Amino acid sequence: MNPAEKRRLKIGIVCYPTTGGSGIVAVELAHALADRGHEVHVISYAVPVRLDTLRPNLRFHMVHVPDYPLFEYPPYSLALAAQIAEVSCKYDLDVMHVHYAIPHAISGWLARRICGRSNMPLITTLHGTDITIIGKDKSYLPITRFSLEESDLVTVVSSWLGEKVREVVKCSCPYEVVYNFVDPEVFKPRKNGEPRPFPTDPDVPVLMHMSNFRPVKRVQDVVDTFLGLRERMRAQLVMIGDGPDAAAAKNQLYASPYADDVHFLGPQQNAEKLLPFADAFLFPSNAESFGLAALEAQACGVPVIGYTAGGLPEVIEHDKTGFLCEVGSVDKMIDACEKLFRSPELQQAMAQAARERASTQFLLKPAVDRYQELYWQAMVKLESQSGAV
């Protein structure tokens, strides 16, 4: 498409509304596209966390799943397809961008068939568990492979995830890597002397963990690292989020001799107000496609300690912006925390490098430029295939 023809687009964005990273990425992208003057329609079953529904150029459309006594399992995928089809037709959308394959990609495909919008590209962004879950249970493999092959463009949030698509889904569709991003004006280091917004001893370093407490996050390793570290030196642990493994971690930590040094804050929507107050961020996932929380921590000037696994090595520079250890090597993580906490100079140097890396390599603007360019490319491709160009 001639750059002069690059006009204001009407874009549909489908995402999960929960606190997970895929919803956050979709929402920040929606905000940025709306701020550039595009007309953005966000579709989800609840108002997504962080979505500014009153923003100019942005509209939110709630998926309504009808209640019917016969439905033991309400057909959410169909309700979503119906909503996507309705919005696509009513607003004459140019592009449909779905975040997370299951079930959004197949609902998007179905919606396009329903409303006969064969010239509206379907773009699918894969976020991680939508692919890795298939590695464990193949039930969704055929439908995922089909919906990726039928998408006009597939994007992944790390090179590691791209390789997983090939390995697990065995899909030969081309994909683009578009890294997740952060706004360094929102996620930024704390000011000198700014008090912590949670009740901790100001003179004792804080180790922080934030996640959905699912098995992939290896919360037990967070617990073991903290308890091991605490045997060696004074430290405090701040835990943010909730999920299946939260209760066990809480019970174990509160029953330990260091209960007073542990603070569970539960799910928090304003991570940017908490992350800057950590001295290290612990993120020992074993198959994290990207690790948005680790990027946000770095942007806040917080070194990250995690595992050499998944896409994390693409986000964290080992020995510079944090430490990456072999999966399961809790002792190495204890050593890394101790090293950081005993040397304020090292902690400061890594904090600065982390901030620098996040605010230069993972910026919002180039990522939004790229998505916008990909929308245009997909539109041109479809137009030329239909002989309209």
Ligand code: GMT
């Ligand atoms: O499993 C999660 O952590 C939730 C999931 C989601 O849908 O938000 O997170 C995935 O997408 C994020 C945004 O792209 C990535 O930063 C996370 O690394 C990824 N999680 C996993 O791969 C486990």
